[in-house]
Amino acid sequence: QVQVVESGGGLVQAGGSLRLSCAASGNILRANIMGWYRQAPGKQRDFVARISTGGITNYASSVKGRFFISRDNAENTVYLQMNSLKPEDTGVYYCNLLSGSEYWGQGTQVTVSS
Numbered sequence: 001q002v003q004v005v006e007s008g009g010g011l012v013q014a015g016g017s018l019r020l021s022c023a024a025s026g027n028i029l030r031a032n033i034m035g036w037y038r039q040a041p042g043k044q045r046d047f048v049a050r051i052s053t054g055g056i057t058n059y060a061s062s063v064k065g066r067f068f069i070s071r072d073n074a075e076n077t078v079y080l081q082m083n084s085l086k087p088e089d090t091g092v093y094y095c096n097l098l099s100g101s102e103y104w105g106q107g108t109q110v111t112v113s114s
Contacts, residue, residue: 002025004104005022005106006094007020009109010109010111011111013113014087022079031053034096035049035078039092048060051071055071092108092109093109
């Protein structure tokens, strides 16, 4: 059984920073991809960033240069450093794990006030 748990959301003013964490546990393949998606109210869930165990990263164009993803392979943990936050970054942020199958966390709310 695989579990994915996010933490670190909250309320921040525009221009501020937040750091999200996501820890995966259970029967996880050594080679995997962990990432983040977000869902604003009334909208679909969108890709934000992902990172492989080899350190290859991908970012959505809307966050490139402001958000930075990193991971600790030994702990199966992924981080998302979010800088220069904008109100349009508001949403529920979900951690995603691709390890044979696909797994999701329960989500953590990020609210950016103008």
